Amino acid sequence: MMPPVFSTVAETRAHLVHLRARGASLAVVPTMGALHAGHQALVRRARDLADEVALTIFVNPTQFGPGEDFDKYPRQLEADLVRAGEAGAAFVFAPGAGEIYPPGEQTRVSVGALAEGLCGASRPGHFVGVATVVTKFFSVFAPATFVFGQKDYQQLKVLERVAQDLLLPVQVVSHPIVRESDGLALSSRNVYLSPAEREAALGLPRALTAATLAYQTGERDPKRLLALASGTLAHYGLDVEYVELRDAETLAPPPDGPLTGTAVLLLAARSGGTRLIDNTRLGQDPAPVRA
Amino acid sequence: MMPPVFSTVAETRAHLVHLRARGASLAVVPTMGALHAGHQALVRRARDLADEVALTIFVNPTQFGPGEDFDKYPRQLEADLVRAGEAGAAFVFAPGAGEIYPPGEQTRVSVGALAEGLCGASRPGHFVGVATVVTKFFSVFAPATFVFGQKDYQQLKVLERVAQDLLLPVQVVSHPIVRESDGLALSSRNVYLSPAEREAALGLPRALTAATLAYQTGERDPKRLLALASGTLAHYGLDVEYVELRDAETLAPPPDGPLTGTAVLLLAARSGGTRLIDNTRLGQDPAPVRA
Numbered sequence: 001m002m003p004p005v006f007s008t009v010a011e012t013r014a015h016l017v018h019l020r021a022r023g024a025s026l027a028v029v030p031t032m033g034a035l036h037a038g039h040q041a042l043v044r045r046a047r048d049l050a051d052e053v054a055l056t057i058f059v060n061p062t063q064f065g066p067g068e069d070f071d072k073y074p075r076q077l078e079a080d081l082v083r084a085g086e087a088g089a090a091f092v093f094a095p096g097a098g099e100i101y102p103p104g105e106q107t108r109v110s111v112g113a114l115a116e117g118l119c120g121a122s123r124p125g126h127f128v129g130v131a132t133v134v135t136k137f138f139s140v141f142a143p144a145t146f147v148f149g150q151k152d153y154q155q156l157k158v159l160e161r162v163a164q165d166l167l168l169p170v171q172v173v174s175h176p177i178v179r180e181s182d183g184l185a186l187s188s189r190n191v192y193l194s195p196a197e198r199e200a201a202l203g204l205p206r207a208l209t210a211a212t213l214a215y216q217t218g219e220r221d222p223k224r225l226l227a228l229a230s231g232t233l234a235h236y237g238l239d240v241e242y243v244e245l246r247d248a249e250t251l252a253p254p255p256d257g258p259l260t261g262t263a264v265l266l267l268a269a270r271s272g273g274t275r276l277i278d279n280t281r282l283g284q285d286p287a288p289v290r291a
Numbered sequence: 292m293m294p295p296v297f298s299t300v301a302e303t304r305a306h307l308v309h310l311r312a313r314g315a316s317l318a319v320v321p322t323m324g325a326l327h328a329g330h331q332a333l334v335r336r337a338r339d340l341a342d343e344v345a346l347t348i349f350v351n352p353t354q355f356g357p358g359e360d361f362d363k364y365p366r367q368l369e370a371d372l373v374r375a376g377e378a379g380a381a382f383v384f385a386p387g388a389g390e391i392y393p394p395g396e397q398t399r400v401s402v403g404a405l406a407e408g409l410c411g412a413s414r415p416g417h418f419v420g421v422a423t424v425v426t427k428f429f430s431v432f433a434p435a436t437f438v439f440g441q442k443d444y445q446q447l448k449v450l451e452r453v454a455q456d457l458l459l460p461v462q463v464v465s466h467p468i469v470r471e472s473d474g475l476a477l478s479s480r481n482v483y484l485s486p487a488e489r490e491a492a493l494g495l496p497r498a499l500t501a502a503t504l505a506y507q508t509g510e511r512d513p514k515r516l517l518a519l520a521s522g523t524l525a526h527y528g529l530d531v532e533y534v535e536l537r538d539a540e541t542l543a544p545p546p547d548g549p550l551t552g553t554a555v556l557l558l559a560a561r562s563g564g565t566r567l568i569d570n571t572r573l574g575q576d577p578a579p580v581r582a
Binding site: 009013100101102104105106107108109110111112113114131135136139140142161162164165166167168169250 | 300304391392393395396397398399400401402403404405422426427430431433452453455456457458459460541
């Protein structure tokens with residue numbers, strides 16, 4: 001059954017008055033739509049954490065830069081509603097841009113060092129857009145819980161920081177990356193890939209696996225781990241944007257010498273024209289999740 | 292009677308649970324302490340708007356620039372509690388800096404054009420600090436109403452914008468400037484003034500009066516109104532930072548030609564080393580409020 005869709009803040013708040021009157025808790029899964037099994041896993045996780053789950057569908061203009069794929073980003077509300085309903089979302093919030101960015105708006109939420117480097121380097125302003133829209137979603141829902149995927153790892157760390165720093169009374173929960181059976185991380189942008197580009201895209205999970213296997217057999221030299229990952233990406237003919245090891249919490253580059261704490265290996269590369277990201281934690285890696 | 296003081300977010304939220312359980316509404320008056328009759332007027336106004344009024348006392352480090360008066364800003368908690376109690380505040384929130392800016396914090400809230408020019412020009416980062424702390428106070432209290440004074444007119448417009456843009460479910464209410472019997476706007480910084488500097492400081496309200504009288508007798512030429520105000524400030528020997536006419540809502544410079552809509556005349560000047568600001572609306576000016 002398709003869940004109800006609200007397109008305004010006022011409708012949503014009116015619904016939430018009833019939810020709160022009966023003492024029910026709310027978890028929110030923010031998405032840009034084009035839902036896949038990864039999003040559905042977030043909704044199912046959210047259902048374990050709250051009485052009711054709302055899913056937002058909003059292709060947020062402020063997190064796209066000039067020349068990025070805002071215009072062609074897949075929009076498929078009907079199919080999304082079916083998938084949201086399958087996963088158990090009680091309702092969907094799918095506002096127009098003017099509802100979230102009212103005329104004359106000029107307020108932005110930004111974080112510092114966490115948003116620099118990695119995706120922040122090639123997508124200036126991206127995390128300002130992300131932090132701003134999620135702060136607004138907090139205002140709309142005041143949920144007890146937000147659930148985000150770990151594929152956008154830097155985004156997750158940025159949003160954890162925003163929630164903590166702005167003293168938002170919300171728990172930020174993350175869910176492991178969901179992958180196809182051959183290892184490709186689910187992404188709404190995978191639809192852009194031709195069959196050959198999709199084959200090449202497997203270089204990303206293969207690079208993570210190569211580094212993980214080396215790590216598991218005792219390799220702790222950051223340079224050698226990065227070289228393994230880079231070599232794999234090159235072997236698959238991908239156009240590499242970054243291959244980096246960072247502290248899993250602060251995203252700071254690890255100190256010189258062998259890895260000690262939990263690190264995260266983060267990749268961004270293009271297959272054809274499509275920009276893809278992937279990551280894995282080294283030292284505390286959860287079991288892979290399959291679609 | 293002195294109201295209770297909470298120094299942590301947790302204590303404050305615990306108190307608010309009881310408030311909400313009995314269906315009471317809350318208004319918050321954010322201050323930096325050093326309370327005077329202007330702050331007390333804000334509390335009294337807030338009492339008309341909500342069942343309970345909280346007053347915050349927090350000398351917010353992020354809204355002070357290098358070389359400004361953060362260190363010497365007057366701090367007088369005991370006297371402030373007496374005044375807050377007199378005016379009818381139910382409780383005071385007086386956190387330490389670490390409670391509002393947790394370790395590793397790096398999130399900021401900023402507005403665009405509204406924060407440029409006027410005080411934003413000489414105090415870079417000031418309105419980022421103001422917008423950030425008030426967004427955090429919203430998270431702490433989720434009040435129905437914030438009450439701010441009109442003396443910090445640009446601040447008021449910035450905070451109205453932040454509330455609207457971040458979709459915060461709060462009403463931002465303002466209260467007219469409260470003045471001494473001779474016209475000087477009440478300010479916590481007036482304590483810095485020597486008797487001679489205080490005499491010179493009267494140039495600010497006199498400049499506003501000169502322009503207002505001219506406006507009331509039909510003067511609509513921005514240049515002549517500004518010249519009147521500037522001349523008065525010069526006559527009092529003040530060190531002028533800005534004298535500006537702006538649209539009362541957008542703070543945009545008025546279009547060329549005679550004034551039409553509601554304008555605001557804004558002044559900043561130093562008397563001795565003390566920076567003072569004042570303003571008045573032209574075209575829709577409320578009666579002056581005396582302490």
